Amino acid sequence: MAEVEWLEGGVTAVPGILAGGVAAGIKPSGKKDLALIYSSTPARAAAVFTSNQVKGAPVLISMDHARGGVVQAVLASSGCANVCTGEQGVRDAREITRLVGELLRIPAKHVLIAATGVIGVPLPMERIRAALPKLVKSLSPQGGRAAAEAILTTDTRPKEAALRVEVNGRPVTIGGVAKGVGMIEPSLATMLCFVATDAAVGHDALVAVTRREVERSFNRITIDGDQSTSDTVAVLANGVAENAPLERGSRGLRQLVGGLEALMARLARLLVGDGEGASKLVTIAVRGAATRRDALTAARSVANSPLVKTAINGQDPNWGRIMMALGKSAARVEQDKVAIAFGDEVIVERGALREGARLDRVREIMAAREYTLTIDLGLGRGEDRVWTCDLSEEYVRINAKYTT
Amino acid sequence: MAEVEWLEGGVTAVPGILAGGVAAGIKPSGKKDLALIYSSTPARAAAVFTSNQVKGAPVLISMDHARGGVVQAVLASSGCANVCTGEQGVRDAREITRLVGELLRIPAKHVLIAATGVIGVPLPMERIRAALPKLVKSLSPQGGRAAAEAILTTDTRPKEAALRVEVNGRPVTIGGVAKGVGMIEPSLATMLCFVATDAAVGHDALVAVTRREVERSFNRITIDGDQSTSDTVAVLANGVAENAPLERGSRGLRQLVGGLEALMARLARLLVGDGEGASKLVTIAVRGAATRRDALTAARSVANSPLVKTAINGQDPNWGRIMMALGKSAARVEQDKVAIAFGDEVIVERGALREGARLDRVREIMAAREYTLTIDLGLGRGEDRVWTCDLSEEYVRINAKYTT
Numbered sequence: 001m002a003e004v005e006w007l008e009g010g011v012t013a014v015p016g017i018l019a020g021g022v023a024a025g026i027k028p029s030g031k032k033d034l035a036l037i038y039s040s041t042p043a044r045a046a047a048v049f050t051s052n053q054v055k056g057a058p059v060l061i062s063m064d065h066a067r068g069g070v071v072q073a074v075l076a077s078s079g080c081a082n083v084c085t086g087e088q089g090v091r092d093a094r095e096i097t098r099l100v101g102e103l104l105r106i107p108a109k110h111v112l113i114a115a116t117g118v119i120g121v122p123l124p125m126e127r128i129r130a131a132l133p134k135l136v137k138s139l140s141p142q143g144g145r146a147a148a149e150a151i152l153t154t155d156t157r158p159k160e161a162a163l164r165v166e167v168n169g170r171p172v173t174i175g176g177v178a179k180g181v182g183m184i185e186p187s188l189a190t191m192l193c194f195v196a197t198d199a200a201v202g203h204d205a206l207v208a209v210t211r212r213e214v215e216r217s218f219n220r221i222t223i224d225g226d227q228s229t230s231d232t233v234a235v236l237a238n239g240v241a242e243n244a245p246l247e248r249g250s251r252g253l254r255q256l257v258g259g260l261e262a263l264m265a266r267l268a269r270l271l272v273g274d275g276e277g278a279s280k281l282v283t284i285a286v287r288g289a290a291t292r293r294d295a296l297t298a299a300r301s302v303a304n305s306p307l308v309k310t311a312i313n314g315q316d317p318n319w320g321r322i323m324m325a326l327g328k329s330a331a332r333v334e335q336d337k338v339a340i341a342f343g344d345e346v347i348v349e350r351g352a353l354r355e356g357a358r359l360d361r362v363r364e365i366m367a368a369r370e371y372t373l374t375i376d377l378g379l380g381r382g383e384d385r386v387w388t389c390d391l392s393e394e395y396v397r398i399n400a401k402y403t404t
Numbered sequence: 405m406a407e408v409e410w411l412e413g414g415v416t417a418v419p420g421i422l423a424g425g426v427a428a429g430i431k432p433s434g435k436k437d438l439a440l441i442y443s444s445t446p447a448r449a450a451a452v453f454t455s456n457q458v459k460g461a462p463v464l465i466s467m468d469h470a471r472g473g474v475v476q477a478v479l480a481s482s483g484c485a486n487v488c489t490g491e492q493g494v495r496d497a498r499e500i501t502r503l504v505g506e507l508l509r510i511p512a513k514h515v516l517i518a519a520t521g522v523i524g525v526p527l528p529m530e531r532i533r534a535a536l537p538k539l540v541k542s543l544s545p546q547g548g549r550a551a552a553e554a555i556l557t558t559d560t561r562p563k564e565a566a567l568r569v570e571v572n573g574r575p576v577t578i579g580g581v582a583k584g585v586g587m588i589e590p591s592l593a594t595m596l597c598f599v600a601t602d603a604a605v606g607h608d609a610l611v612a613v614t615r616r617e618v619e620r621s622f623n624r625i626t627i628d629g630d631q632s633t634s635d636t637v638a639v640l641a642n643g644v645a646e647n648a649p650l651e652r653g654s655r656g657l658r659q660l661v662g663g664l665e666a667l668m669a670r671l672a673r674l675l676v677g678d679g680e681g682a683s684k685l686v687t688i689a690v691r692g693a694a695t696r697r698d699a700l701t702a703a704r705s706v707a708n709s710p711l712v713k714t715a716i717n718g719q720d721p722n723w724g725r726i727m728m729a730l731g732k733s734a735a736r737v738e739q740d741k742v743a744i745a746f747g748d749e750v751i752v753e754r755g756a757l758r759e760g761a762r763l764d765r766v767r768e769i770m771a772a773r774e775y776t777l778t779i780d781l782g783l784g785r786g787e788d789r790v791w792t793c794d795l796s797e798e799y800v801r802i803n804a805k806y807t808t
Binding site for chain 1: 485727
């Protein structure tokens with residue numbers, strides 16, 4: 001991991017990036033629900049979208065716009081996902097990018113659009129049209145927090161991070177903003193995340209780096225195993241740092257990636273830590289798997305098991321459920337070779353309770369807000385890790401009545 | 405479906421079948437925890453076990469014994485699963501089949517053994533050894549209910565069913581007993597189920613029929629998507645009806661299968677209806693899928709989605725979550741072709757809210773304890789169905805502190 005210097009703030013910590021957020025009236029609560037991120041210069045951009053076969057209209061439009069590789073603004077709304085809204089939904093999303101483009105005097109195709117919220121309800125376009133000029137006026141170099149607030153749904157707090165990292169001897173800034181916190185699972189966690197950097201980066205390099213770092217961060221978290229129809233991660237590199245564009249295979253790109261990795265990991269962990277109803281943030285680390293793929297498969301099976309997640313909630317060292325979740329996964333498992341540790345306390349060896357295992361010590365570890373569960377499958381050298389949270393009564397309460 | 409006559413009682417409704425249940429002290433509550441089912445004559449038997457790679461010692465022993473194709477007794481205990489208990493667990497399970505065999509004067513290899521309960525704890529063998537003679541003495545033609553009670557864990561009620569069906573012009577009885585109710589998912593629901601019939605059935609025929617009917621019943625239910633290490637379904641055919649043994653492809657076997665299908669479907673639905681914390685029993689029926697496999701994959705994705713299950717709990721017609729769960733599945737889905745109905749009320753057409761859809765009517769349907777959710781993927785002729793329940797706060801409460 002590169003040496004990084006953490007900064008205050010989020011996406012607007014990056015030179016040349018402005019942001020803002022306003023309440024357009026999409027959310028009945030009257031809270032902020034419309035966010036805009038703007039780069040003073042056209043930025044190289046790469047984006048990754050949900051792999052759900054059901055995709056929201058904003059995702060369809062943004063996939064198209066992202067293909068051009070240049071983005072100057074990202075408009076995100078919360079409270080209504082504009083998914084399963086038919087042709088009207090596509091027309092609405094396209095109109096918004098056009099209006100934002102006109103207000104900012106940039107081409108509509110340089111605008112990405114994202115939305116999060118209830119599925120199946122059309123956007124309140126009158127309200128959005130009325131709010132857009134106000135939103136554009138709200139853009140400021142201090143507006144990152146307002147944008148972070150305006151994209152929240154059931155999140156309990158805004159999620160931002162920013163850092164400085166040295167690239168080819170000069171400082172470069174990376175900042176980002178993200179939201180969760182339900183429908184979170186592999187192949188994009190259900191989420192929005194917008195990252196900006198003032199580094200200049202070649203297009204191919206940016207696309208490759210974005211895909212890989214999303215895979216290592218947001219594709220390694222799970223809250224409930226469900227997968228949204230709206231997931232969007234976009235990375236904008238506006239080149240304000242005036243470095244020579246970083247290309248694939250270069251030392252400078254590796255340095256930037258070090259920063260990007262740290263930033264995305266922090267945002268990903270912020271998402272899990274604020275998972276719906278979550279009180280725990282647990283790293284499920286699998287090693288000794290036959291393959292790396294198997295390590296990930298096994299980790300996900302444990303991380304998604306309702307019985308494991310309720311035991312984490314109850315701070316109950318019910319390791320048999322971990323064995324169950326390993327065994328039901330598609331990863332190769334030989335029960336007599338499995339070892340399991342909570343934190344530094346090894347509780348299972350050769351598939352059974354270790355003699356002298358201190359269950360009271362395990363209970364202490366499980367009482368912490370964050371800990372690591374390490375599983376050694378004893379079969380090979382494959383390893384990977386996933387971040388998960390507990391399943392609580394609060395999760396059920398939040399989700400039993402979300403639309404009403 | 406064959407015409408069946410439902411009977412009172414369960415497994416002991418079958419001529420020649422005795423059963424009993426006692427409290428051996430495995431459960432701290434002092435409730436019944438040791439069950440025995442006995443056939444007065446050696447029975448043809450077929451059994452299906454968990455496909456979890458982590459298997460309990462009783463499963464390993466029973467897999468071996470079932471291979472012989474003849475079973476005369478089934479011993480089942482609750483409160484301790486004897487899973488992940490190493491060599492000791494295997495020795496314990498083997499000793500129990502030997503002791504039961506001695507008491508009943510039958511070969512140990514004609515005894516199946518099953519256990520359900522906490523993983524990772526050895527069986528209290530002293531107590532079991534002491535209780536076995538009492539258990540054998542408790543065997544009676546009225547003992548089905550006691551056995552049904554003795555295999556329960558978090559179940560709130562015993563699950564039994566019995567019926568009579570005509571096979572080649574003469575009445576044959578089929579009776580069964582089952583328990584759930586957590587760790588319930590495909591490729592064997594987490595469960596025990598023992599079925600007996602007085603029909604004489606050829607061995608190959610019985611094996612084939614058992615596999616197929618388990619696939620159509622217990623492999624079509626889900627409670628929490630977790631899969632136990634102890635699942636066992638055994639079907640005993642003791643031939644007391646003195647019919648000519650039913651062989652594959654015969655009309656008589658088809659008639660028996662009609663009864664077996666009805667019985668297993670009833671027991672499977674009893675399991676889901678008593679799912680941990682469940683207040684709803686919902687049939688997820690998928691049709692119009694590209695293939696039958698796809699129909700099942702799509703139905704399972706919906707049936708297992710925590711967000712769908714919490715919406716069912718909240719009686720909230722949040723159909724967008726159903727679209728999400730379809731889209732994230734491996735089944736082929738084209739969002740513009742999807743239709744969704746709750747009961748007889750079509751709410752989604754061509755992937756969007758149907759004009760004139762009556763959400764108040766849907767809320768009424770969702771207020772019932774049982775209803776059907778029909779999904780038409782509009783792609784082909786594949787269809788299948790899965791039975792699921794809701795995800796409630798009670799589920800979390802039950803599972804957050806199960807071992808403690």
